[in-house]
Amino acid sequence: MSRVLAKAVVLLVFVAACSTGSNTSSNQSFSGTTIRVVTFTGPQIAEPLQRRAPDFEKATGAKVQIITVPFSDLYQKLLTDFATKTNSYDATVFDPQWMGDYVPSGYLEDLTDRVKNDSALNWNDIAPFFRDFSATFKGHVYTVPLDGDFQMVYYRKDLLQKDGLQPPATWEDYISIAKHFQGKDLNGDGKADYGSCLAMKRSAQSYWAWISIASAYLQSQGTKQGAFFNTDNMQPLMNNPGAAAALDVYKQLSKIGPPEQLNQDVGDSRGLFVTGRCALSLDWGDIGPLAVDKAQSTVQDKVGAVILPGSKKVLDRSTGQLADCTATLCPYATNGVNHAPFAAFGGWSGAINKAAPAKTKDAAFAFLSYMSQSAQSSVDVTIGKTGFNPYRTSHFNNMGPWTASGMSEQAANDYLGAIKSSLQSPNMVLDLRIPQTAFYQQTALDTALAQFLAGEISLTQCMTQITNQWNSKTDEIGRASQLDAYRSSLSITK
Amino acid sequence: MHASARAVSAAASWWRPMASRLDRVAGGVFILPAVVVILAFSIFPLLSSLYVSLSRLGFAQGGVELKFVGFDNYAKLLFGIDRPHFLGVTGPLTPIGIAVLLAIYGLFALLLYRYARGPNRTIGGLVGRVLATAIAGTLVWLIVNTVLTSGRPGTLVVTLVYVAVDVSVQYLLGLGLALLVVQHLPGRRFFRVVFLLPMMITPVGVAYLFRMLVDTSKGPLYPLWAHFGLTDISWVTNPWGARLAVMVGDVWQWTPFIFIVLLAAIETLPHELVEAAVVDGANRWQVFWRITFPQILPATITVVLIRIIEGFKIVDLPNVLTNGGPGTATESLTLHAYTIWRALDIGGSAAVAYMLLIVVTFVGIAYVNLFRPRAAAAA
Numbered sequence: 007m008s009r010v011l012a013k014a015v016v017l018l019v020f021v022a023a024c025s026t027g028s029n030t031s032s033n034q035s036f037s038g039t040t041i042r043v044v045t046f047t048g049p050q051i052a053e054p055l056q057r058r059a060p061d062f063e064k065a066t067g068a069k070v071q072i073i074t075v076p077f078s079d080l081y082q083k084l085l086t087d088f089a090t091k092t093n094s095y096d097a098t099v100f101d102p103q104w105m106g107d108y109v110p111s112g113y114l115e116d117l118t119d120r121v122k123n124d125s126a127l128n129w130n131d132i133a134p135f136f137r138d139f140s141a142t143f144k145g146h147v148y149t150v151p152l153d154g155d156f157q158m159v160y161y162r163k164d165l166l167q168k169d170g171l172q173p174p175a176t177w178e179d180y181i182s183i184a185k186h187f188q189g190k191d192l193n194g195d196g197k198a199d200y201g202s203c204l205a206m207k208r209s210a211q212s213y214w215a216w217i218s219i220a221s222a223y224l225q226s227q228g229t230k231q232g233a234f235f236n237t238d239n240m241q242p243l244m245n246n247p248g249a250a251a252a253l254d255v256y257k258q259l260s261k262i263g264p265p266e267q268l269n270q271d272v273g274d275s276r277g278l279f280v281t282g283r284c285a286l287s288l289d290w291g292d293i294g295p296l297a298v299d300k301a302q303s304t305v306q307d308k309v310g311a312v313i314l315p316g317s318k319k320v321l322d323r324s325t326g327q328l329a330d331c332t333a334t335l336c337p338y339a340t341n342g343v344n345h346a347p348f349a350a351f352g353g354w355s356g357a358i359n360k361a362a363p364a365k366t367k368d369a370a371f372a373f374l375s376y377m378s379q380s381a382q383s384s385v386d387v388t389i390g391k392t393g394f395n396p397y398r399t400s401h402f403n404n405m406g407p408w409t410a411s412g413m414s415e416q417a418a419n420d421y422l423g424a425i426k427s428s429l430q431s432p433n434m435v436l437d438l439r440i441p442q443t444a445f446y447q448q449t450a451l452d453t454a455l456a457q458f459l460a461g462e463i464s465l466t467q468c469m470t471q472i473t474n475q476w477n478s479k480t481d482e483i484g485r486a487s488q489l490d491a492y493r494s495s496l497s498i499t500k
Numbered sequence: 501m502h503a504s505a506r507a508v509s510a511a512a513s514w515w516r517p518m519a520s521r522l523d524r525v526a527g528g529v530f531i532l533p534a535v536v537v538i539l540a541f542s543i544f545p546l547l548s549s550l551y552v553s554l555s556r557l558g559f560a561q562g563g564v565e566l567k568f569v570g571f572d573n574y575a576k577l578l579f580g581i582d583r584p585h586f587l588g589v590t591g592p593l594t595p596i597g598i599a600v601l602l603a604i605y606g607l608f609a610l611l612l613y614r615y616a617r618g619p620n621r622t623i624g625g626l627v628g629r630v631l632a633t634a635i636a637g638t639l640v641w642l643i644v645n646t647v648l649t650s651g652r653p654g655t656l657v658v659t660l661v662y663v664a665v666d667v668s669v670q671y672l673l674g675l676g677l678a679l680l681v682v683q684h685l686p687g688r689r690f691f692r693v694v695f696l697l698p699m700m701i702t703p704v705g706v707a708y709l710f711r712m713l714v715d716t717s718k719g720p721l722y723p724l725w726a727h728f729g730l731t732d733i734s735w736v737t738n739p740w741g742a743r744l745a746v747m748v749g750d751v752w753q754w755t756p757f758i759f760i761v762l763l764a765a766i767e768t769l770p771h772e773l774v775e776a777a778v779v780d781g782a783n784r785w786q787v788f789w790r791i792t793f794p795q796i797l798p799a800t801i802t803v804v805l806i807r808i809i810e811g812f813k814i815v816d817l818p819n820v821l822t823n824g825g826p827g828t829a830t831e832s833l834t835l836h837a838y839t840i841w842r843a844l845d846i847g848g849s850a851a852v853a854y855m856l857l858i859v860v861t862f863v864g865i866a867y868v869n870l871f872r873p874r875a876a877a878a879a
Contacts, residue, residue: 082842089564111560111564208822208827209824210823265717265731265732266715266734266737268734268737269734269825442843445843445844449843449845453827456826456827457827459827460826461827462826463827474581475581478581
């Protein structure tokens with residue numbers, strides 16, 4: 007018996023020696039370090055992090071622990087953890103809009119020098135918008151972009167071609183195409199399908215879709231004009247004929263779609279679209295790769311994507327009225343249509359807790375850099391369930407991974423073209439990034455939109471309610487400081 | 501032997517006063533851990549959340565700060581910007597509304613009058629009852645003016661409706677099932693277990709279950725909806741449909757609780773009384789109403805009180821089923837507090853939670869005072 011034990015001990019020592027040997031042979035500089043990364047309950051975003059963590063551990067020795075919490079809780083979980091100095095998270099993959107709260111409070115590590123000195127990260131390959139907006143706050147880099155976010159419109163190419171229709175250029179077009187297909191069988195299963203599928207559920211990710219619509223009416227003079235507040239006095243731009251037109255479009259769309267639409271989140275609308283039940287949808291880049299996913303999609307190579315529809319009439323801020331686009335009113339219009347592509351959310355980005363131990367911070371940065379490096383991200387952005395959308399120049403130029411994922415070259419060009427034209431637009435709408443953005447959008451705007459769709463409040467009441475709630479919060483925090491934050495969030499060099 | 505006995509008695513004479521002193525403080529010592537635990541986990545959080553409800557959270561370098569703002573958070577809910585959300589919007593009274601108001605106020609007046617003329621009246625009791633009637637009257641006025649008019653109910657009224665409807669239906673169903681199961685029916689042991697199952701499921705699971713069931717376009721009941729041509733109708737996008745879905749889910753989950761308590765109460769009843777009544781020629785209804793019901797009244801009052809208190813805290817079902825939507829139609833008070841808290845307005849959230857505490861305490865005390873004498877009389 008004791009001989010067996012002795013043999014086992016010898017074997018264990020041998021195995022341990024071997025593993026130490028292999029440690030020293032590869033670059034195990036972070037051996038013994040554990041990085042706790044918090045993000046939202048997946049499968050999106052968490053999936054690629056979880057999938058790649060073991061490879062990273064093999065390469066560097068650092069153990070990566072991915073902690074997930076529901077999206078609606080992530081903001082306050084992080085803030086509570088930072089503020090109470092619990093520091094149970096070393097890094098986070100989060101919404102860069104919240105930098106407005108986290109950076110001034112000194113919770114996030116300044117990454118400016120790290121990104122400069124990391125040649126493998128290839129910082130300049132990341133598209134300028136994501137470098138300057140999603141990653142930078144008041145001139146300093148705080149995040150590593152892992153995802154590129156624009157909302158755009160997806161359409162069923164086969165159906166539109168068959169009926170001789172063009173993809174929507176304006177929201178009126180979108181509505182008329184949706185009405186055309188509503189109630190028809192679009193996937194050959196004998197059941198009536200829907201003209202348009204949108205996420206309209208409350209306390210979810212719905213309000214971004216409304217901002218995508220409103221952008222076309224509210225911003226026409228370029229990014230720095232802003233689409234949320236007047237940049238002189240911080241008065242909300244939510245009570246005017248432009249906002250009213252967008253609300254009207256939104257209400258109409260709530261009636262051209264699945265009966266459950268008011269209770270559907272993006273997961274539901276994506277599922278309906280890729281199973282062929284909708285002619286149109288409005289979403290982030292996710293539908294593109296999902297549509298070629300053989301496991302769930304029945305619309306492979308039947309999907310087209312275009313930049314967000316625009317409007318021929320925009321809000322003239324000098325008169326406060328809707329006016330037809332002219333060369334001075336809409337300098338960036340194409341064919342008289344003002345497009346204002348909305349960089350909704352800004353893309354999931356990685357940041358590091360300033361209070362984490364130095365070695366953990368180094369390991370966390372190495373992990374975020376590893377996730378963002380082209381070798382990894384070029385593949386991840388082509389997989390639907392990662393939730394990661396293209397954000398590097400190499401993602402747009404290197405077609406290999408796209409065709410390898412099963413997208414036809416034309417579909418890939420179409421999809422990337424829609425994102426590229428949004429990314430290059432001088433009239434792109436930046437998402438809100440001021441202190442307590444979560445209240446302005448997730449609470450006040452989201453509730454008012456849900457109440458308006460449900461018929462609890464009228465269009466006028468909805469606009470007044472948003473304006474009053476926003477003004478009350480602005481005055482609570484301080485109008486001057488909020489105005490300063492809003493202005494500095496817009497003054498980026500593109 | 502003799503010497504040792506003397507030593508013992510000497511020790512006893514020294515020990516006796518010590519022991520009696522210990523006896524006196526023992527109670528305090530034994531209870532101390534419990535007091536400390538209650539202070540630490542109940543009283544302290546209660547007081548600190550009261551302070552939080554009077555303050556506003558701000559961000560400061562390296563942390564957060566709480567700024568005292570007095571009753572601002574409460575004023576916002578009752579008179580300010582959040583009033584439509586919390587209390588609802590009133591509309592012009594309809595004839596039905598007026599009739600309901602008159603009927604309920606008449607009932608209140610009658611109850612007060614009977615107490616004032618009754619033999620057990622005291623000044624304190626009368627003042628308490630007038631106060632309770634005034635508060636109850638205000639709540640009834642709010643419910644009638646927001647539900648039975650073109651207005652819309654706020655989260656307070658929605659919660660009151662949930663509690664009133666859920667607890668009544670749960671009680672009727674639970675009592676009915678308990679009465680059925682005590683009959684000597686075949687398979688009653690099996691049903692006794694089956695009826696308990698919904699209570700064992702986590703509320704979030706129940707919510708997801710009902711979310712699938714009410715989905716007319718794809719859920720498991722799709723063939724049923726399709727058969728009746730109802731696939732274009734959605735339960736959860738209509739305010740009352742969505743509230744109904746929440747209430748059906750809650751009734752399904754919590755009826756078993758009332759069922760099990762009432763079953764235990766009915767099973768322990770002595771048979772002699774019922775047998776005597778049957779011999780005297782009482783019919784089934786008379787046996788139930790005159791004998792069974794009065795005897796299970798104490799259990800009834802307790803179980804309904806527990807369900808009322810629990811019912812006020814409903815959050816899982818509306819949150820998972822509709823996220824409080826469509827609009828704010830299914831939002832309960834707890835969900836209201838949670839929604840505000842998520843944007844880190846913890847002052848506003850604590851204020852909503854305190855309003856909930858006040859309402860629950862009022863309803864609980866009024867309920868106990870109304871029914872306790874009856875239970876005592878019945879027993």
